[in-house]
């Protein structure tokens with residue numbers, strides 16, 4: 001059955017049902033897809049479901065009685081102190097997915113106690129800057145940028161805050177210049193598919209060799225409210241990440257590099273649930289030998 005044949009009242013009823021019970025969304029999609037033959041992505045478009053998250057966010061709740069720190073430690077067998085730093089954050093609001101904490105520590109621990117230059121895109125309540133200050137120490141140069149002028153009120157508490165957009169390349173360059181360069185960038189900003197590559201292309205060249213560039217909350221790549229969608233051409237994973245992987249292997253095909261400003265200095269990309277980590281190092285032409 002094509003979408004044209006579906007009675008609009010059925011769609012309205014489904015829309016109403018999902019408005020009150022968003023957790024039923026995957027089941028309803030599945031039912032409509034398998035039984036009515038309607039592509040899942042069209043249902044959302046037809047029913048105007050863009051207002052409702054594609055997945056029910058409450059399924060990711062943790063056991064509040066056991067607490068945040070317990071959840072992080074027990075799920076990920078994590079024994080570092082970042083779980084305690086995060087869970088005991090006071091004052092300024094911080095919002096992180098629990099599985100990010102061990103990942104941050106895996107990639108950032110070598111930089112602790114050093115005068116590293118750390119830039120987080122997306123300040124919000126300022127709690128993450130507080131967390132980074134406690135984690136990296138007093139020597140770290142910590143900056144956050146945010147589009148929202150309200151974020152200026154947390155300027156100077158744990159780090160420097162500058163107001164501007166992650167798509168404004170002149171603004172980004174001015175912040176990096178003020179920082180005296182940058183060793184780690186963490187993109188926790190708009191999470192919009194149109195913005196992430198713009199920021200990456202502007203900031204990755206500025207990252208020092210040996211540094212890191214992280215993009216988080218990439219589950220948004222699957223949500224059309226962020227310009228993404230499952231296997232959508234705009235999805236970060238099927239678009240920019242695919243280009244970077246192809247570029248990394250450009251020695252072995254004839255299609256050239258799509259993003260040389262990034263890929264010429266990116267020999268390793270780590271993909272985790274919702275986080276991508278790019279290592280900044282020159283991409284070396286591979287050599288081979290046969291040794292008898």
Ligand SMILES: C[S@@+](CC[C@H](N)C(=O)[O-])C[C@H]1O[C@@H](n2cnc3c(N)ncnc32)[C@H](O)[C@@H]1O
Pocket residue numbers: 093094095096120121122123124125126127128145146147148164165166167188189190195
């Ligand atoms: C997820 S919140 C950041 C959370 C914070 N890093 C934390 O861990 O608690 C995203 C922030 O990005 C900001 N933002 C949205 N679009 C932006 C843009 N184009 N440029 C810079 N910041 C943006 C929002 O104002 C918001 O404060």
